[in-house]
Amino acid sequence: MTRVRFWLGGLAVLVVALAWARLEPSAGTESVVVYSARKEELLKPVVDGFERASGIKVTLLSGKAGELARRIETERANPRSDVFVGTTAGISELLRERGLLEPPDGRSVEQIPAEFRAPDGSWIGVTGRARVIIYNTALVPAGEAPRSFFDLTDPKWRGKVAVASIAERTTVGHLATIWKLRGESFTRAFVTRLRANGLKVLSNNTEVRKAVAGGEYPIGITNHYYYLVQLHESPQSPLGIVYPDQGPNEMGAPVQTITASITRGAPHPEAAHRFMEYLISPEGNRLLVVESFELPILNGVAPVGLDRGIKPIGQFKRAHVTQLESAELEPTIEKAFGPLLVP
Amino acid sequence: MVGPLAFLVWKALGEGHPEEWWEQARALDVFDVLGRLLLLASATTLWALLLGVSLAWLAVRSDVPGRQVLRWLAPLPLTIPPYIGAIVYQALLSPRGTVNRWIASALGVPLEHARVFDVYGVIGAAFVLGLFTYPYVFLLVSGALERSSPALEEAGRTAGLTAGQVFRRVTLPLMRPALLAAALIVFLYGWADFGVVSLLRVRTLTTLIYDYVQGTMDWALPAALSVVLAGITLTVLLVQMRALGRRAFTQITSAARPWRPVALGPWRWPAALWAGGVLSLGLAIPLLTLGVRASGLGLRPLLALLSTEAGPVVNSLWTASAGATLALGLAVAAAWLETRRGQGRRITTVFQIGYAVPGTVLGLGMVGFFNAALPWVYASPLMLVAGYVALYVTPACQAARAALAQLHGSLEEAASTLGRSQWWIFCRITLPLAAPGLVSGWMLVFMLSMRELAATVIMRPPGFDTLAVRLWLYTVDVGPEARASALAILLVALLAVPSLLLLRRWARRDPTLSDAVT
Secondary structure (H helix, E strand, O other): OHHHHHHHHHHHHHHHHHHHHHHHHHOOOOEEEEEEOOOHHHHHHHHHHHHHHHOOEEEEEEOOHHHHHHHHHHOOOOOOOOEEEEOOOHHHHHHHHOOOEOOOOOOOHHHOOHHHEOOOOOEEEEEEEEEEEEEEOOOOOHHHOOOOHHHHHOHHHOOOEEEEOOOOHHHHHHHHHHHHHHOHHHHHHHHHHHHHOOOEEEOOHHHHHHHHHHOOOOEEEEEHHHHHHHHHHOOOOOEEEEOOOOOOOOOOEOEEEEEEEEEOOOOOHHHHHHHHHHHHOHHHHHHHHHHHOOEEOOOOOOOOOHHHOOOOOOOOOEOOOOHHHHHHHHHHHHHHHHHHOOO | OHHHHHHHHHHHHHHOOHHHHHHHHHHOOHHHHHHHHHHHHHHHHHHHHHHHHHHHHHHHHEOOOOHHHHHHHOOHHHHOOHHHHHHHHHHHHOOOOHHHHHHHHHHOOOHHHOOOOOOOOHHHHHHHHHHHHHHHHHHHHHHHHHHOOOHHHHHHHHOOOOHHHHHHHHHHHHOHHHHHHHHHHHHHHHHHOOHHHHHOOOOOHHHHHHHHHHHOOOOHHHHHHHHHHHHHHHHHHHHHHHHHOOOOOOOOOOOOOOOOOEOOHHHHHHHHHHHHHHHHHHHHHHHHHHHHHHHOOOHHHHHHHHHHOHHHHHHHHHHHHHHHHHHHHHHHHHHHHHHHHOOOHHHHHHHHHHHHOOHHHHHHHHHHHHHHHOOOOOOOOHHHHHHHHHHHHHHHHHHHHHHHHOOOOHHHHHHHHOOOOHHHHHHHHHHHHHHHHHHHHHHHHHHHHHHOOHHHHHHOOOOOOOHHHHHHHHHHOOOOHHHHHHHHHHHHHHHHHHHHHHHHHHHOOOHHHHHHHO
């Protein structure tokens, strides 16, 4: 008899739990659903700031850009996301081409320089990230650190270079920049030579920064903010940074942007617009820059890490590729190098 | 169950260009990857068999010191999900890990020269996977050893065979069904695993699919790869079913004479050392490492972490409970049909599909399938519950079948002749009597669902994470590892409750658990 009661009790708990879970979302406060390819830890400051400033609750789903975009497409008939935040422009551009983004009504768009957004403003760049070389100062004296990405095919760096896999959008964006400026055959040859030189492909940029700081690999190709994150986490890390290809005939360091866009048919359009505006407002943008070490692309926001070797946009030679050009090449890059740059 | 797979097949054929597949397959070195996967699964199986059989034999048949303690502790590593084990051993045995650092400082050499251990790669992954799946082997083999009669082995010894020969020529063949069943469980586990191989940088088909799902919007390739993976897994499962044949359960009345343990002689203490070593690797070291790392967090941040993660904990608990309840419900129905009516064998076979399909593949298929077919389930936690049911209904069926089959039909027949309805018989007689076995099944599915990672990562609705997913995000996210360790301990603690209850039941020699695990 007690067994039956146990079962009934369990069933009751189950029912109550289910009911409570279903009721919770419609609890009344306005909300906005954000699909973020940006790591949750790094987006959280601006999400919290927005919730405080506007009183709108943010439901965050973090994952990889491809997975999130796949969801947005699957949900085409019945959209569940309001805002998509991508780590480069590639996936946002794909979404735009497939008609999954809402063209904006002009409010936020003009502030963003044209090279950092879609022509019709469907997606906008929010903050920038420079592609840099980080190196372990205990293993590589500052004078000997490589000054160009293309130096890394030199035999003296054999087996000593780590990079994040093609699953990371910034790796794709980096190669897209090179492809745009130097062409297909050059880029293919470059990747082939890098691999022949023992390039180590790690799962993600966090592994790259940890591996370089730990001495496992002297050289890492990654995004500038990982340098600051590593120093923030362990201030004693023997880490140096190089903005590569700065010479007069050289390419310049690639810069990509985080992009934000509103999904077509978003369930909470007004809240979505407010979130977007917050991202590029001085207050919100500053949170991204200060807490997540991004490079500001808007006027009026000061960069961080200047005392650690970080250079703001405008003070280093930048590769001349717009986000749109880079974005359009991303699928090509995935196809060309997908199988080659996996861990 | 069939729906998600069908969806994947449809996507693979519809959007892919089959001519390209051969090219892409070669570019991806798919055959390389498959070969590596086969190697991993085989190595894991061998290692788990070695650990499990040796410990089972020692605990049941020998006079090793601390036998009772061994018997109780040996299955406990089952409580620790293998990907948590991978987190621990990645920290300890990676080239820059703790152990290598100790060696370097002990020998006084720089770290680059002291790289004795490198856990990355197939060997490391097999080591970790085998270490945390050997309890399946232990449970099945020790159960078989305990239930078999000592007569044959004693006959062997009287005939003049040494202990080693008795083991090889008498004991091992007797254990063959249990060995085969256990080997297949572990093999499938290694084959379908995602967490361990991802952390320890082994490129298998599951990580390949995952990378493609996460990195691109392309459906065709991951769908095609998923179909291949599922196909091979199903084949292995079919082989299993053929090899084991149809199993008939009978109540084994214990007419066995009490056991005379085999005297180990000079091997007593080495054997004890071996057992102790295995237990340290599988239990003490992981828990200690996690504890030390988590303690680096400080009390206030720890409490803050626990309060932020309270939501996912609740999510885990209720989706796992719901999944276990639904799975048991289905299982009881199917098992009742099978044992009382002799029908429904085909239903349980269909259920096996869900068990065979790796979590990554199932998650992918479910997302597409539910969005197309049942949108109100999609983007709600119910999809997770459905996923757990699909994945784990098979162990539930095994438990239910074992529980129901052990009941003697006479009670039910008596009630029937007295004029009671089938439904009354079921509720008042069958269920209460079968309840202990059913509760074991429930707890098993609950445990498996709580720690499920691969499918949950793909299927979770916005804002709804489980503890396992949070742990995973912390492990691969930026941020100090102390938090991942703290969450890992929390997960293990939550799993320990049903796990210990299950093992206590097993220790009291309830046969339904061993059968449920098969």
